[in-house]
Amino acid sequence: MLRPKQFHFSFFLFFLVFGLLAQDKGKTILLKKILFEIEQRHRVNFNYTEDNVAGIKLIRPRKSLSLEQKLQYLAQKTNLSFENLNNKFINIYKKETNSKVICGYVFSNIDKKPIENANIHLNDGTQIATDSNGYFEFEKGFENILSISHIGFITQTITTANLDSKNCFKVILEPEITELEEIKTNAILASGISKNSDGSFEIKPKKFGILPGLIEPDALQTMQQIPGVNSLDESVSSINVRGGTHDQNLFLWNGIRMYQTGHFFGLISVFNPNLAHTISIYKNGSSAFYGESVSSVVAISSTPENNERNMFSAGINMINADVYAKYNLSKRSYIEVSGRKSITDFVETPTYKEYFNKVFQNTTITDFSKSQDVNYQSDKEFDFYDATLKYVQKIGNKDQLIVDLITIKDNLKVFQSASVINLQKSEENVLRQQNYGGNISWERNWNSFNTTKINIYNSSYELLGNQKTTNEDQMVTQENTVSNNGINLENNHIINSTFSFNNGYQFNETGIVNLERVINPDFYRKTKDVLRTHALILEGKYNDTISRIILNAGMRLNYIEKFKKYIAEPRIQINYGFNENLNLELLGELKSQNSQQIIDLQKDYFGIEKRRWIISNNSTIPIQKSRQLSLNLFYKKNDWLLDIENFYKKVKGITTASQGFQNQLEFVRTTGDYEVLGTEFLIQKKMNYFLTWLSYTYNNNNYHFTNYEYPSFPNNFELSHTVSWAGIFEKNNFKIALGTKWSSGRPRTSPDISRIDLSDPVLVYNKPNNTNLSVFSQVNFSSTYKWVTEKGIQYKLGLSVLNILNRKNEISEYYRISSLSNSIEEVETFSLQRTPNLSFRVSF
Known part of the structure; x- marks a missing residue:
């Protein structure tokens, strides 16, 4: 394997050879x-x-x-x-040429490339195959009739009687159009969303229609409409895919790993919805080029497929304002910038107030023993922003250079006080969360069949909290930082019209620092861990459109320097079309992950953003490993669509600290696994301008902790049953959507009242997750309208209402001992109440 210096030297010599010619x-x-x-x-x-x-x-x-x-x-x-x-x-x-010899070339009409191994059948039974240049020849007979065929192309029949034997003739084969690809590219759930032949979902925000409750194509809000994807606390910072935790998902923005995904502590995505061009979501069967995740992959690309004209747009809603601009510096280069900022500095809208009530709703907590409320008064200041920059430069006809930068930041200040039995307690808190990222990408098309991509990236994340208790004169500082650097090399090779393969190398270095400092009493602790990994990747892709078989198989071999450990991760995707309407798909993968988020104490970062990133030590914090297999049946005919998928998933090496326990396991440190068996169902019908769909998800998700007294019990993120429905109407520039979501309540652990002394309480629980919360039910609405002036200026107005019926849905419940009154407090968290939002946008 070439070291970086050797690689650059070899790369230099490669081009030097051309200069010596x-x-x-x-x-x-x-x-x-x-x-x-x-x-x-x-x-x-x-x-x-x-x-x-x-x-x-x-x-x-x-x-x-x-x-x-x-x-x-x-x-x-x-x-x-x-x-x-x-x-x-x-x-x-x-x-x-010999007057008795006929010669010819066979080309594809798609890209004008020669077709290798095309079959030439003569009427006398002779069979010939074309070479790599598409060339063939044979002896001319009295009347030769040729049948020229190749997988993926329409067969042609030619008579040689009138052919000129002095010159080779040319045959252009037309591609055979099958319904297999059409099934995978039609709208699913909404316009701008499609399902690909590799099982992934693809979202085109600029072609996005509308979904209930959404007036913008927010990537992380949109993906929650996909069966099997949920957020139990309505947060884009806590997305659970088939029972996994949020940190088990890999979020990439233009190749940069993002450690912060939500503004407003998860209520808004950090990815500007007016910027992205393509969003790919993999629940299973992801490419071997995606590592460091045991659950889903969300890859966001803001690079357009075609060089678009100059563009500018600006918009505002009841949470934030944003601008976007693209300017072509020349015919071969352009720059793209975007920026978004909260408007809370200027006005507190009804939407903003509902979001704040959701995040800070536990300011009234019930005293479990006396059944009375404990009132916490809060004064809060909050703001956020994000910005991106892209520069694209084409160099010659074969090279392209892309530079991407992104910055994200949230700031929060909270002053909180409480009064219980004439005792006063107050706290002043400051919390900052930010993520910076940069990527330099170079791509070269060596020829029509070979392409090389190299990108170098960095992602830096910081979570900083300062907490001051005024009456006790105590200061607590907590900090969690992540630095992620790497280089990716990918080569793409097209062998022929049916087979291609990719190979590559990836190097990744992740460093994580955790710091804690306390004044009065004095305490200081700082830990730093660094992990370097290397990966070799090989993938093969086979696409036979005649027999309707698509096969993608890959292998990722990871080497972890610190542990001197190799981990093999095979991936497979098989798609078979029984006919033009019915497809069967098999997806499978083995994956691993070296970093994860844990909760040391629930009160860390004053309970708002209490998760911190850590690195595996290969013992008490194992490397997480997952295996997943799914079988999918996809049917489409006469504007009906039916999608049924059964899956099995198991993740080993999880820790109790990563699962957010707020019961007897909160302070227990042990390792185990979780195992999910489930079914996802979607039926959809399109009628002219109207689209309606119904989805259902079932999963049976259980923990296994062999060293704990209860070795098996339900997973914290289990939703046994989830049902969603939507009705969408789109005509011309008017769109409207109404939908509902219903799910069984998540598991919770109840206290064992018979074993608790309320005069001097100590929490004693029943078996973990022994019962469930009440069902969750919500109805959402959204509508947009746009119009264009004679000068080409486009205006768009949007309205959405979440939880129209204002239903009070409980999404979590736990118990704690109050430090003020020495009694048990019951803490309940509820979903958003009725929340309106209004947006306006202008583009030209």
């Missing part, structure tokens, strides 16, 4: 060498047989000549003909 003009050189020089200078590809050019020498043409002049020169000096196809491919054949 210059020869004296008067010397004759091999024709093959001249052809190679022309290919490099004019970006073309020559197709020929070795026999036609072998041994031919001549003086090279002048560099100043055009491509056509050079071809004319070569034709004059040799006994060869040069057929130029759109200045991209040039076929070479002899001017005089």
